[in-house]
Every structure is written in C-alpha cells, then in structure tokens.
Amino acid sequence: MNKMNDSQKTALQADIYLLLFLGLLTLTAILMTASGHLLLNTIYMGLTVASILITYFWGIIPGLIENGLFIFAQGLVMIYLNMTQGPHIPLTLTFWLIVPLGLSFFVYQMTVKQQQLQRQNQQLRSSLIEQGAFDVQTKLRTMVAMVQDARVFIETNRRFKLPVTVGIIRIRYYDQLKSMMSDQQISVLLELTSDVMTATTRENDITYYLNEQVPTWGVLLFADEAGAQIALNRIRDAFNQKLKASAELGSLNISLISGAAQWDDSEMHDPYDLIDSAIKETEYDVGESN
Template identity: 30%
Template sequence: MKRNQSSLLSDGAFMLWFVISFVSIVFTAADPNHYIFNIVMLNVAFLIAIVTYFTTLTTGLILNIVFIFGYGSYTLYQTVVQGGVVESHNYFWLIMTPVYTLVTWMITLATKRLQDENERLYKKNASLATMDEHTDLKNSRSFQKDATIFMALSTRYNIPLTLLVLKVKYWDELKQMVNEEQMTEMIYDVSKISETSIRMNDSLYMLNSDNPTWGLLLFTDREGANVVIDRLKEKVTLFNTVEFAHKYKIELTLTVGAVEYEAEEIPTPLDFIVQARKQMEYDV
C-alpha cells in the first residue's frame, strides 16, 4: 500500500509539474509586452524549485518568502511611487513560484519514499536469499538450516558427517592479476569443480562470496573426506594445466580444512565452520 501511495504521489507530482510548466510557457508566450520580464520570473521560479529539490522544503519556503516580499515590495513601489497598474502577470508569479516549490517538494518526497522502499526490499531480499547470485550455490543461510538438520540426523542415527571448508590460496594477490569479470568466472569454475567432486547426497555451499569460501557437507567420516580432498586437488591441478593457465594466465591452489562432526565439541553450525577453518591452518 505504501509503495502504491509513493508511486501515485510521484506520478501525480510529475503530471502537475508538466501542467504548471505548460501553463507558465503559454502565459509567457501570450504576453509579448512583458516577455523578458516573464522569462526572468520563470527562471527565478525554476531556480527556487531546483534549490528546494536538492535541499529541503523549509529552504524552499524561506526563498519563496524572500521572493514574495521582494517582488511585492517592487510591485508596491511601481504602483505607489511610479503610478503603475497592477497587472495579471504580477499576481501570476506570486502564485506560480510557490506552486513550483510545492510540486518540487512532492517530487522529492515521492522519490525519497521510493528509494527507501527499494532499499528496504533489497535488504529484505538479501536477508531471505538462500542462493548465491554468482554461482547459484546455496549460501551461508542455507548452510545453517541444512547443517542443523544434518547434525541432528548424524546424532540420532550415528551417521558420520564431515564438513570441508576450502578457499583459493593467495586469493587477495590473485585478484590483482585478473579483472572483476574473470574473478567471477574463476569462482564459478571452482564451484563446478567442487560440485563434480562430491556425491549426489552431499551438499555444496558458498559460505562467503567476497573472499570465496566454499563449504561441503559430506555424509562420511574424516578418512572418507580425505578422498574428496585428494580428488578436489587433483582436479584443480588438471584444470591448471588445461583451463586456468590458458584462460586466466594464473594457477590456482586450494586450501582445505576438514572436521568430523562431534556433538559434544560442535554444538552449532557456526562452530562447525570455525572448527573446519582452524584445520585449514595445517593445509600448507
């Protein structure tokens, strides 16, 4: 409902802006005797409107008060001292200049509401997203949900469960050698290598996309995980020769940490990740 109101306010404000601009142009063109004067007044109205757009309504109202006071004093001087006649163009700009300011404020308000709504939806989408946008892998939110279930199954049915956490060694240095597009492609390629190295009932996650960190939940013990680790490193070595060296002109090396689930030592999924990352220190 709020979004619809913001859209209606924005559309209405833009329509009003076109209407009053059209009216001002027609009024200016219809009075050739005061053409220059009306052009100057139109520019003043636009200037106050622009200042209002980039500042606040209060600033715009203050400028309008100054304008009305100055223009009213000028008109009064012409009428009393010089014996002039108050004509339609005098009243027109006293009314239209504040109207320009009001419509500009409506546009600013509608734009701010739409921006706030967009930011809120973006944050909400990010908080609810369960897939990594670059690799289509499950993210850390999915990992926490799945790991909680897998850990419960492991405890209840005495099924071995091991978490592998892997990163690309010297990633920060490698980022300086390739552009952003190639970086995204490298992350995708490593993800595909990881996917082809596990069984169908195992799960692969992108735990951190900024500093690429993958997590693999394996229904196997620590020794079985070593087989997966060897398979991963062999495939990366093969890809370095066949793909990476030619595609990116660099070689990738994986750092892997693995830990088998123990209910007493690993109470939560986050503890599972922490314990696996500690094991990466021994992979040199």
C-alpha cells in the first residue's frame, strides 16, 4: 500500500511540473509577443529549446552550463546593441534571463519524477512476481492474487449484499491442440487470450491467469451468475474474432469453454470453494466448437 501511495504521489508531482512547464511556456509566448524584436526572440527561443533538450538528455549540470553561457551571450548582445545602435533595447527582453532556467528546471524535475515512477512500478511488479501474485508471460495476476481479492469481494457481499461471481475461461481440448502446435503458436495463443480477457472485461472486473499447466483464466465480478455468463460470452465472441484475424492461429480449430459460479454463503466457506465451483462448471460447457 505504501508503494502504491508513493507512486501516486510521484505521478502527481510529475503532472505538477508538467503544468508548470506548460504555464511558463505560455507566459513566454505572451512576453515574446509583447516585447517585439522578432529576430532576437526567435534566436533566444531556439537557444532555450537547446537548453531544454540538453537538460532532458544529459541532466541538470550540462543544462545549467548551457544556460550560463546563454545568459552571458545575452549580456554581450545587449552591450553590443546599446553601444552600436543606442539604448533602445526594451527591458522586457530581460525575461530571457529567467525563462530558460525555469523551463530547464521544470523539465528536469518532470524527467526525474517520471524515472522515479518507472523504478517504483518496476519494483512493484518485481514484488508481485516474488510473491507469486503476477504472471510474467501473460502480465496478469495469479491464483494467489485472486484468492486475496476474492476475500475482499466476499466481505463486500456479506456487508452490502452485492453478488460476487467468478468466471473461468479455458481452451477447449488444450492437451490435444498442444501436441499439434509449435511453441510459437502456443505463446501467441496464450497472449491472444490474455489480451482479450483484459480488453473485453469492464474496468471494475479483475482478470487473472490461474494455471499455467492447464491454461486457465479467471475473472472476478460484482455480478450474478447470469451477468457473469454474459461477460464470458462477450469474451468468447471477441476471442473468435481475434482468432480469425491471427496469421499464426487462424487455420486452427480453437475455441474456449467457460463456467461461472456465484458466491453462496450457505454452501461456500472460502474463495477456493468459489473458484473450484466455477472451474467445475467448465466441464459442463458442451457448446459447439467454432
């Protein structure tokens, strides 16, 4: 939980620095219009963009060095113009002494926060993998995570009487298909099914990869059994469409079987009972292969 809070805080800080950057950029455009001197403003903007890029790619120290040289160059230009053409350069151009530093600083801070967020996300993913709650191949949560989440869903059911259902998806005749498919085709099949699961379910439905030996996907829903079956049928329809469009799998006769079970407080005692009941229901799915 702390890691998630840290990630949210870091993401918020990155957004704040982005807004500050855009705000200062807008202010710069206004000041450029108000100050006139198109040639100088164009040159200074080009040098400012160079400062931003140097800071972004090489860090704050090279960016500060470039900004220092930029400020020095501005001073020389002002002295030269005032000596040769008279003191007619307006003071409004002095904003260029501050703007490049501000833009470079905001870009640097935004980049640092984004890199920090990436590290936190990687650490969180590594932590989930170590705990057995995240499958590397399918990028889905595992049985360990599903049991933990199901306890929360079940407690919600007990308090607020919201129906809780587990839906299960398996590949029909997987053992026979496996002997006829290459490793590449199997990998594509697992990835395709996982992608369909995540893309087709609602945002508040959670998808899982439950078994690697007998590929089994699960979805945890706040819905009754009939509602869950509608969601499972939607997954199967989407799977059939993706399958037909797949160059590796389109010629194979592959289909899914599904089952759903709703939590029953009087007959079930823990999440395993709910999951096992849903898996059992897949054995009764005798729908036509597609």
